Amino acid sequence: MDDSKKSSSLTRLLSQTAIYGLSSIIGRFLNYFLVPLYTYKIAAASGGYGVVTNIYAYTALLLVILTFGMETTFFRFANKDGVNPDKAFSTASLSVGFVSLIFAMFCIMFITPISTLMGYADHPEYIGIMSVVVALDAFQAILFARLRQQNRAVKFAVLKLSFIFFNILLNLFVCLVATKLKMTMPNLMAWFDPDYLVGYIFIVNLLCTASVTFGFIPEMKALRLGIDFSLLKQMLKYTWPLLLLGICGILNQVADKIIYRYLVPGQEGEVQLGIYGACVKIAMIMAMITQAFRYAYEPFVFNENKDKNSKENQAKVMKYFIMFTLFAFLAVMFYLDLFKYIIKNDYWEGLRVVPIVMMAEIFMGIYFNLSFWYKLTDRTRWGAIMSGIGCAVLLSINIIFVPKVGYVACAWGGVAGYGVCMLLSYFLCQKYYNVPYDIIGIAGYFALALGLYFLSTLIHFEHTAARLAVNTALLLIYTAVILYNERALVKQAVTAIRKKVLKK
Secondary structure, X not given: OOHXXXXXXXXXXXXXXXXXXXXXXXXXXXXXOHHHHHHHHOOHHHOHHHHHHHHHHHHHHHHHXXXXXXHHHHHHHXXXXXXXXXXXXXXXXXXXXHHHHHHHHHHHHOHHHHHHHOOOOOOHHHHHHHHHHHHHHHHHHHXXXXXXXXXXXXXXXXXXXXXXXXXXXXXXHHHHHHHHHHHHOOOOOOOOOHHHHHHHHHHHHHHHHHHXXXXXXXXXXXXXXXXXXXXXXXXXXXXXXXXXXXXXXXXXXXXXXXXXXXXXXXXXXXXXXXXXXXXXXXXXHXXXXXXXXXXXXXXXXXXXXOXXXXXXXXXXXXXXXXXXXXXXXXXXXXXXXXXXXXXXXXXXXXXXXXXXXXXXXXXXXXXXXXXXXXXXXXXXXXXXXXXXXXXXXXXXXXXXXXXXXXXXXXXXXXXXXXXXXXXXXXXXXXXXXXXXXXXXXXXXHHHHHHHHHHHHHHOOOOOHHHHHHHXXXXXXXXXXXXXXXXXXXXXXXXXXHHHHHHHO
């Protein structure tokens, strides 16, 4: 591939990442309105936000199980010689949809013992509602993957943002408007219970998730092709290691929030989990970046796999990804005096976990970048093995240290778990796939970012404005170094933008 085509491929990746990123950034930003809404309406001492954190952790795990790696498997087979992409989509969607339907029916039939086992015997409806939500989410995951495979980033963004706007509006109604209407129009609002806010959060999620399904009616016409059982057999053979990989991977993200109530039982555990869950939301800007990147990068890599320069492109993208995520890390940490107001002040004691969680998210993003060596070489079992090891490390740290030091151990468990996965994947990648990553350059950017961060912690000013001014100067130093070292990339991007503007 010549330089112009190579540039075109990377430009397309950049433009699609921008669209996915815009929807993700706007979505996460709008969802941030829910964090202060919840934390200001649900007192930390009540433990209510801990319940929300715990149940959403379960749904994240269940979503991975119900999709059983079919998103990545669909991308692989849709771009495989001799496979009809429409047939691959139909087979993946219907198989996931069938499994999800069985799961939802099972949960509703045995809702009492399941809710008792999870510690929600007083509110079994929480479990029933969220089982339907996660079943719908699993089915929609393949439909969203279809949009990504067809490079239909705009519709993808529209549907994602529609869910978020609808979700926010209903939450605002429940948390703010309905409470006032209950006082002024008690007969009309007889159904509303101000003390049932946690339950209404789950109900709103169900309504919004169900509404998004209607946006996929055109795509669901392809389901008439049915399930190709011969193809399904091949897909399942490819995907089962991805299922193990996905389970271990999501456990690295949510295991601490699932087991916390068992390690620190009772009301105290729910209170601490609520504080930890609220503060983690601040650090989730890193997850937002990695998610947006993943949406565009995964189909890009599979589509470009036949290009002889694909490895060089992967190496470049890794470096650019790390540069940008380290910038985001510094931006959040340098302006934490402002970001902390996302949550109510009775949750602020947990702010110390924010830099730790953000670094864990960076490691997770790097691990995702490194994961393509075993996906492209069909060695997906290695992904399951590495993620299993990382999960074991995370769980061990949580089980040993959470009862002693609390939720700080959860944050460090994430760093250790993803760190181990990242290192294992890098060394195995060099053995089996040999991508020429710029390790010296990457290490230099890590050293620069962490050096600036620790320098900011040593500089103490009584006034917030003074601290922000100094931190802004430190962030500009990092930016200046990046722009100078990567001036060739900057020049290329400016030229590409200028050409697009002139064409218009």
